[in-house]
Amino acid sequence: MQTAVIVFPASNCDRDAAMALEKVTGRAPKLIWHRDSEIPADVDFVCVPGGFSYGDYLRSGAMAARSPIVSDLVKKANNGLPVAGFCNGFQILTETGLLPGALMRNKNLKFVCRPERLVVSNVNTRYTSYYEPKSVVTYPVAHHDGSYFADDATLNKLEKDGRIVFRYADNPNGSMRDIAGIINEAGNVFGMMPHPERAVDDLHGGTDGLGLFKSIIESI
């Protein structure tokens, strides 16, 4: 089991993600620099971490989504490689088109940074199989551009196909239909604004995020 975390200039949750992955796999993930051109062939799972890649210039995640390593990531994700993006990682995955919709400025214009309760609305995914149906978990959120937007047709399709995986119990940012995390049609690409990697140790204030990482590892 070899995992990997991509590191962009101004990623700031890359080490948290690496720590979480090492905790559940017992093996340190590969850290892949954004200028590298290829995800190594032995990698079974890739995490696109949170942060403010490229200073959020132009749009959050826009530059990272066009970096050399991400074009290889898109190719491999389209061939079935499991990929999860948290926070800025989610923004990057929507910018690549691997996940539908976009993340926009929070409705109240405030940067929200606090623990947030989430409902696991689909436990039949490779990212949530460890959770009980409809369970409520607490992950931290820390973002300014977290308001999920998609057109009605896309939202209806996501809903119908069970691809809304996490919803906010108390919507902190104006996301449509309380969406906190979604999965692609094939079920291998997942993104969410909250930070499961910052909820994997008692010192974090909670360990609700462990279930997500265990689910991923078990599915591989």
Added chain:
Amino acid sequence: MKALVYIGLKPGVLDPQGRAIARSLNDLGFDEVKNAFQGKIIELELSSEDKTEAKAQVEQMCEKLLANTVIESYRIELRD
């Protein structure tokens, strides 16, 4: 040649920054402001000579990077 690319949110997409701007202008006494929409302008200096070709190139740039067409629309203006 110069290209000015105007990028704004599509109609119907919530623009909380625009709304905050309109409210602030109202607070300053500009009661005539009903709505504000915030976008951005990107100025490109191009080596191209041909306008049609330049426009086609800039359109590609918008589709590939400059605009996120899920939420944004764009308009291109060319200047000599």
